[in-house]
Amino acid sequence: MNTPAYNIFAIILVFGIVWGIKLMSSPKTAVKGNLLGAVSIFGAIILTLVGQNIVNNTVVWVSIAVGGTIGYFIAMKVAMIQMPQLIAMLNGFGGGASAFVALIALLSSDMLTGFSKFTGSLALIVGAITLSGSLLAAAKLARLMDQKPIIVKGHTIVNGLIIIALIMIIIFNTIAANGISITLLMLSIFISLLLGVVFIMRIGGADMPVTISLLNSLSGVAGAIAGFAIYNPILVAVGAIVGAAGLILTRVMCRAMNRSLMEIITGKTTMVNTKQIDPETILLEKKDEQKNTKLQKKNNEAIIKEAKKLIIVPGYGMALAQAQHLVKELAKKLEEQGKEVKFAIHPVAGRMPGHMNVLLAEADVDYEQLYELEAINPQFIETDLVIVVGANDVVNPAAITAVGTPIYGMPILRVDEAKYIFICNKDTQPGYSGVDNLLYQKENVSLLLGDAAQTIKQILECIDITAVS
Structure with a gap:
């Protein structure tokens, strides 16, 4: 069917889909955009049925009902993780x-x-x-x-x-x-x-x-x-x-x-031939892990108490530990003490486009607190404390110095420029790239190793101590 009326409705529906996508580019209008896109797609299905003169086919409507029901239950049951x-x-x-x-x-x-x-x-x-x-x-x-x-x-x-x-x-x-x-x-x-x-x-x-x-x-x-x-x-x-x-x-x-x-x-x-890479351009020699495993608890408390500007950097480890709600609680407690808290989002952090954005949205983190790489990088040098939650390669300074490695030249979050850094990662093993993280060797870094949910709780305890001291 190719009548003028059909073509006009088709153009309107396609425009609705495009406009819905545009609305989804902003968190304030994303819900409306998603709804507009869904309605436009459903309208396109109905228009096709009418155009093909199969609108009275019972099997088609049963299929739509079954598919819609399955989609609804998936939306209700599937967790953000x-x-x-x-x-x-x-x-x-x-x-x-x-x-x-x-x-x-x-x-x-x-x-x-x-x-x-x-x-x-x-x-x-x-x-x-x-x-x-x-x-x-x-x-x-x-x-x-x-x-x-x-x-x-x-x-x-x-x-x-x-x-x-x-x-x-x-x-x-x-x-x-x-x-x-x-x-x-x-x-x-x-x-x-x-x-x-x-x-x-x-x-x-x-x-x-x-x-x-x-x-x-x-x-x-x-x-x-x-x-x-x-x-x-x-x-x-x-x-x-x-x-x-x-x-x-x-x-x-x-x-x-x-x-x-x-x-x-x-x-x-994913193929790294370390024999072909000059060790001096990649990594410093590993220091005694006990020396860098964790700053003294007293120092951690003092750092948190004195910090005025903080940036939280979420990564895949936060997703694995399902620690987004604890991260939200962390940001809230810090803000209650009059501190400025921002979130730094790397475009490829996680396992899908916008993965960190989705998890933080589930935890009701204000979208205005989320900053992309280009916007947040100049601010690290003025930041008192950065808290890294399960991120590795996207904050590894080796991307700047380690010529010949898979991450060399990759834009990273310049966490290394901050005054102090807390890293809540599972261990000190290299990330997916296979390149050791130079942050682990910095003297101003506190390594809180283990499950991100547990290490965030440790930081929350420090905040509670500083609140009453």
Whole structure:
């Protein structure tokens, strides 16, 4: 159906989706933006049903009701700590839905044009890759499997051969004179699912923010291509919006990590050959851990009491310990003593884009207290105390001095410039990059090692002592 009324409503709904995304860029209007986007998407579904004259199909409405109910219970039951794996799964479902639409389109008619065959085959492949890749990413994020990258011998060659095979299948399907080969379709699904697994297995947990953003983009691309295959302009537009937004975010996050996307998806960022790196450019010799494990308790109390300006730096360790509510309590108690408290957010901290923002929002931390890297970095030098909660590579000064390491050149939060630093990390082991954190060796650093929730409680006890002294 391509009537003027249909096109007008389609344009309005697409505009509603775009405007909803714009509103979600601000915490003050994010809820309204999310609601507007959801209503616009539902409106697009209804418009499609009307346009295809299937609005009276009972199965369709039952499916909508079942899907809506499942979505509601997921929203109610899933905790914020589980949000990264949920986002990964939703990306996978989007890719799977696009693949299913493409498959039905390819099998439903013997009179397909070359364009329909090409777009249908491509949507099927991209959707299947997104499905398996996203599910594997979700499994890694849920710690159902090791988060470390799995790199097998000849990994790149295998990937190359799979991609060549998929390109050949698309070509054969497009030029086939006697319709689509069922065998080739099934083969393309299998190979695409395999490529998604092979693609994600070599990416480690710390690169998951970029990976999720890329998979989100792929789910949109799959939807847009599927829209071309079934001649649905709304699906094309919405898929293109999601694809473009995801790709832009992926690009931004790669820059924040000072890595290329190709390095991340090929696992090169996880391979560190320390023999080829001049030790003098990487690390100072490890000092006696007992000397740097923890400042005297009396000193910690004095530092907290005297500090006027504080910055809290959350990281993945806060997410693992589910310590966001304790961090909120920490900030509140400090503010009650008349201290200025800010939060420094690194763009790739955690396991998904905006991971720290989501966790702190759950704890009702005022969004106005959250500062991005560029805005907060000039303020560290004037800060009396920085409290690092489960962050490692994103605050490691080695990113500035350690030439040849995976983190060299990566923009970091300049925690090292603060007067005093409390670090609430699990241990003194290197972060995901494999590079020792030079902060641990500074004399003005207090290492509060262990579960972040427990070490934050130690700081809260110090605050209580200073409040009555």
